[in-house]
Amino acid sequence: MKKRILIIGACGQIGTELTLYLREKFGKHKVIASDIREGDKPLMKSGPFEILDATNYDEVEEVVIRHEITDVYLMAAMLSATAEKFPMKGWNLNMDSLFNVLKLAKEKKIEKLFWPSSIAVFGPTTPKNDTPQRTVMEPSTVYGISKQTGERWCEYYFNRYGVDVRSIRYPGLISYKTLPGGGTTDYAVDIYHKALKHKKYICFLNSETTLPMMFMDDAIRATVSIMEADREDIKVRSSYNLSGMSFDPEEITASIKKHIPKFEISYEPDFRQPIADSWPQSIDDSEARKDWGWESKISLDEMTEIMLTNLKDKYQ
Ligand code: AKB
Secondary structure, eight states, rough: OOOOEEEETTTSSHHHHHHHHHHHHOGGHHHHHHHOOOOHHHHTTTOOEEOOTTTTTTHHHHHHHTOOOOEEEEEOOOOHHHHHHHHHHHHHHHHHHHHHHHHHHHTSSSSSEEOOEGGGGOOSSOSSSSSSSSSSSOOOSSHHHHHHHHHHHHHHHHHHHOOOOOOOEOOOEEOOOOOOOOSTHHHHHHHHHHHHHHHHEEEEEEETTTTTEEEHHHHHHHHHHHHHGGGOOOOOSSEEEOOEEEEEHHOOOOOHTTTTTTTTTOOOOOOHHHHHHHSSSSOOOOOOEEEHOOOOOOOOOOOOOHHHHHHHHHHO
């Protein structure tokens, strides 16, 4: 098999775990990790790494040609909260990096491309519960606008040039291996760290903010299975809805209290509250289930147990 994979943004929250997973699956020399700076030790020691600026076409092309890359996973992005602080930086990073890899695919320098979208493509006028695959999309954040625009371009490049681009709309992602950076759903990772360290957490969203979330193992499984699915099975070339679980801060607190009864949460909502309020509470992912056999496996309580067990080991 001639497959050779490049992960752009390999040192981030998803990129780190995706790189390790793909190296395990296909062999470490078949998976090239890259990012604008070096990542943590386990990632750096696990196989080949290139310093790469995703917004620089020449750099990306050079690495793709030199390593004879067939599949690219573009995981570099500025997330919702940070992009509200640096709108043009967020827009430029999210769009330029996508156009670079779409161009490589259009020119047949790579065969297949994964690009992550997000529940942020939806906005305040979208139906909040069981949000359908196709519905009103009026995102109110820079990040959401960049993801919605990116989806339109992905579909356009597929229809116009036959580019094999595949995408999913990630919900908030939770893992113990790597910290997220600059998202609105990040509280759901931080809460586990603070529960173990201080038995207290001050939440930047209010108690009733229900959001779609997913444990990282499920997200990595989804990412690799859409990329490994047969080309004809991928019917949606913008991006697929994907659902794991939905909870609000009270519900995750109740789940943590089963292990740490003294844990307490308090609330100080900040600028991220209106972002969260503009997003869906739950997602209908029936098209992903039907087209490429997606199924989520990990529930809130299972995730809590995995998070607390692994983080406890880390802190000890
Ligand atoms: C964020 O909060 O910005 C991300 C996302 C939902 O895409 N985690």
